[in-house]
Amino acid sequence: MTRPEGAEAHHRALESLYAAAPINALFASRLEIPEPGVARIRFDVVPDHFHAAGAAHGTAYFKMLDDAAFYACNSLITDRFLLTTQFNLLLTRPLAAGPVVAEGRWVSGQRRVFVGDARLIAADGEEVARGTGTFMRSRIALAGLPGYRIG
Structure with missing residues (x-):
C-alpha cells in the first residue's frame, strides 16, 4: 500500500485530527474529505443530544454544520488551522435519533478568510438544516497539533 502524498495526505491528516x-x-x-473544498461527516444522533422536547438540541446542529464547513475550507490550506469567526444557522426541521450526514463545501476565499457552507441530511434524505460560516487563518500550525499526522 502506497502512502498518500500532497493534497490526499493533507486530507487524511485532517481526518485524523478530527478523530x-x-x-x-x-x-x-x-x-x-473526498476532494479539496469538500467535507462529509457522518454522525449518529442519540437521545443524549436531545432538548426537553425530544429532538436534537441546536448545539448538535451547530457542531455538525460548523465542522463540515470548517473542514471543507481547511482542506484547501496545509499550513495553518482555521478558526470559526462567524456562523449562521437555518434549522428547518427537528432531528430525531439516527444517522445524519453533514455535507460541507468551500464557497470562497483563499488567503486569510474563507467562506464555507454546509447542510444536514437526515436518514430519510431530507435536508433538516443549513449553515454558512467564515473561517480565518490562525497562527496555529497544523503540523504541531496532536492527531495531525502526514503519512
Missing part, C-alpha cells in the same frame, strides 16, 4: 479532538468523544462521527 483525535476530545469533543468527538461526545458525538459518534466520522470525517471524510
Whole structure:
C-alpha cells in the first residue's frame, strides 16, 4: 500500500485530527474529505443530544454544520488551522435519533478568510438544516497539533 502524498495526505491528516479532538468523544462521527473544498461527516444522533422536547438540541446542529464547513475550507490550506469567526444557522426541521450526514463545501476565499457552507441530511434524505460560516487563518500550525499526522 502506497502512502498518500500532497493534497490526499493533507486530507487524511485532517481526518485524523478530527478523530483525535476530545469533543468527538461526545458525538459518534466520522470525517471524510473526498476532494479539496469538500467535507462529509457522518454522525449518529442519540437521545443524549436531545432538548426537553425530544429532538436534537441546536448545539448538535451547530457542531455538525460548523465542522463540515470548517473542514471543507481547511482542506484547501496545509499550513495553518482555521478558526470559526462567524456562523449562521437555518434549522428547518427537528432531528430525531439516527444517522445524519453533514455535507460541507468551500464557497470562497483563499488567503486569510474563507467562506464555507454546509447542510444536514437526515436518514430519510431530507435536508433538516443549513449553515454558512467564515473561517480565518490562525497562527496555529497544523503540523504541531496532536492527531495531525502526514503519512
